[in-house]
Amino acid sequence: MKHFAKNRFKTRIFHWLFKFANAIAQLPDRMTPAPFRLIQMGSAYWQSRVLYLVTELDIATHLHSGPRTIKDLASSLQVHEDHLRRTLRFMAAFGIFEFTDIDTVRNNEVSAFLDRNHKNNVRSMILMHQSTPMYEAWWKGISEGIRQGEPAFALRHGEQLFDYMAHHSDFNRLFSEAMTSVEALTGDHFARDFDWSGFQHIIDIGGSNGSKSATILHIHPTLTATVCDLPEVIDEASQNPPWAEQKSIASRISFVQGNVFGELPPSGPCDVYFLSAVLHGFSDNECVTILKNIRNRSGREDPWVVIMEMVVDDPINRTMAAFDLQMLVCTHGRERTLMQWHQIFTQSGFELIETVATSSLATLLLIRGQV
Numbered sequence: 001m002k003h004f005a006k007n008r009f010k011t012r013i014f015h016w017l018f019k020f021a022n023a024i025a026q027l028p029d030r031m032t033p034a035p036f037r038l039i040q041m042g043s044a045y046w047q048s049r050v051l052y053l054v055t056e057l058d059i060a061t062h063l064h065s066g067p068r069t070i071k072d073l074a075s076s077l078q079v080h081e082d083h084l085r086r087t088l089r090f091m092a093a094f095g096i097f098e099f100t101d102i103d104t105v106r107n108n109e110v111s112a113f114l115d116r117n118h119k120n121n122v123r124s125m126i127l128m129h130q131s132t133p134m135y136e137a138w139w140k141g142i143s144e145g146i147r148q149g150e151p152a153f154a155l156r157h158g159e160q161l162f163d164y165m166a167h168h169s170d171f172n173r174l175f176s177e178a179m180t181s182v183e184a185l186t187g188d189h190f191a192r193d194f195d196w197s198g199f200q201h202i203i204d205i206g207g208s209n210g211s212k213s214a215t216i217l218h219i220h221p222t223l224t225a226t227v228c229d230l231p232e233v234i235d236e237a238s239q240n241p242p243w244a245e246q247k248s249i250a251s252r253i254s255f256v257q258g259n260v261f262g263e264l265p266p267s268g269p270c271d272v273y274f275l276s277a278v279l280h281g282f283s284d285n286e287c288v289t290i291l292k293n294i295r296n297r298s299g300r301e302d303p304w305v306v307i308m309e310m311v312v313d314d315p316i317n318r319t320m321a322a323f324d325l326q327m328l329v330c331t332h333g334r335e336r337t338l339m340q341w342h343q344i345f346t347q348s349g350f351e352l353i354e355t356v357a358t359s360s361l362a363t364l365l366l367i368r369g370q371v
Contacts, residue, residue: 004195004366005356011193014359022317050090052130055123059088059097060107060114067106124177133157133164133171137329145329153330161330162281166232176208176233179277180242183211189358190276190308191216196223199304200270203228205260205294206278209237213274214249221248226265228258260290264297272304280309280323283332284344291348295369302369305350311363312337319361341365 029037054060057077062068070088074081088105091097098108107115113122128134133153141152154160165172196202196216202225204213213225229237238255258264260278267273273294279287295303312320312335324335336344338355345352345367356364 002195002198004198004354004364005193006195007193007359008357011189011357011359015357018361019314019317022314022319025318046090047094048130050087051096051126053087054091054096054111055114055126058114058116058123060111061116063097063105063107063111064115064117067100067104070103070105073105120181122181124174124181128171128174128178131171131174133168134330142329151329151331160332166230169232172232179208180211187360188215188219189360190362190364191219193358194306194356194364196220196272199223199272201225201268202272202274203265203267204274204276205229205258205264206275208233209241210253210255211242212276213253214241214243214246217249217252218246224252225254227253227255228265229255230259231257261293264294266297266299267303269300272306273298274306274308276308279307279333279344280327280335281331281333284340286332287344288348291344291350295349298369300369301371305367307341307365307367308362309341309365310335310361311341311355311365 032040057079059073059077062073062076068076070085071081074084077084085103088097089099091111092099092105095110096108096114097105097111099105112118113120114126115121116123136156137151137153141156144150144155145152148155151160153164157164165175190212197220200223202213202216202223204210204225204227206229207213207225207227208229210225210227213227217223217225227234227237234255234257241250241253243249243253256265264273279290282290291305294305295301310320310323312324314320320335327333327335342352349370350367351370352365353368354366356366358364
């Protein structure tokens with residue numbers, strides 16, 4: 001059988017370096033006395049709230065053209081000069097922004113990613129994580145969530161995250177922008193380290209504005225794609241997709257309304273369904289229901305599906321644990337081990353054909369319906 005993994009040596013090097021970096025990152029913790037370590041962790045929200053503040057004020061964008069004095073910057077931002085100086089000193093102490101002298105500040109290689117002019121800026125992600133809906137889930141709902149075994153977001157807001165987003169357009173837009181910024185950072189490894197040329201057409205379920213499909217089509221010029229998402233997402237995405245001016249791509253992508261629990265496009269023998277960071281937001285039972293629905297709606301007993309998620313191989317890894325806790329607070333989902341994915345596939349009538357690592361945190365799981 002054809003193998004879909006590409007660039008295997010490069011992906012092994014990436015994952016070895018990632019594990020090494022994770023081990024190095026834990027060294028300061030082991031060297032810090034336990035009481036001080038606990039105090040540091042207990043006050044870590046100081047950093048996140050100040051980071052939110054400087055992002056909301058858009059300070060990095062104001063520094064886009066070069067260094068500025070605190071007085072000049074405070075005047076532009078209409079904030080208190082001394083408060084601004086002390087706030088930015090706090091940020092600089094953590095390696096964000098840089099003082100060229102006692103009263104002049106500039107962007108550095110870290111704060112540059114808060115500049116809205118930077119093509120890979122993460123402003124939306126910072127603003128989304130610290131937004132009122134998320135803030136209330138983490139600060140006011142998490143205690144009740146651990147007692148009841150329910151998502152803190154739903155307990156705080158009276159409905160699940162995705163239902164909440166459906167009628168809170170501002171938060172939904174911010175959430176979508178945040179996810180797009182993450183895509184920019186992860187690069188195109190999911191398109192290069194997997195041999196998509198084994199298919200002719202991609203059905204991108206939950207594909208939002210189609211940016212991932214566009215990336216795949218850019219690298220594989222013979223493919224076409226259909227982006228399937230909720231009506232409110234498709235209505236906005238289809239009007240002004242980020243790749244609209246790339247005619248060679250725009251002519252090969254179409255949009256259609258759908259729902260992972262309802263209507264989905266059927267598939268042909270050379271089609272593949274693609275779910276990128278979708279299933280980690282759902283419980284195991286919901287994942288089984290979604291995959292069964294894909295199989296039923298496909299019109300085939302053996303549809304192909306590619307699932308892109310983080311696969312947990314080390315539960316103590318900080319990045320994996322952090323993403324998993326975000327799922328715990330906001331959804332019924334989780335970041336899963338390969339064994340847990342196996343169980344879901346078996347229950348939904350699919351077989352794992354190949355596990356394809358990429359030079360990023362994402363893993364591609366190729367599955368096919370069992371006849």
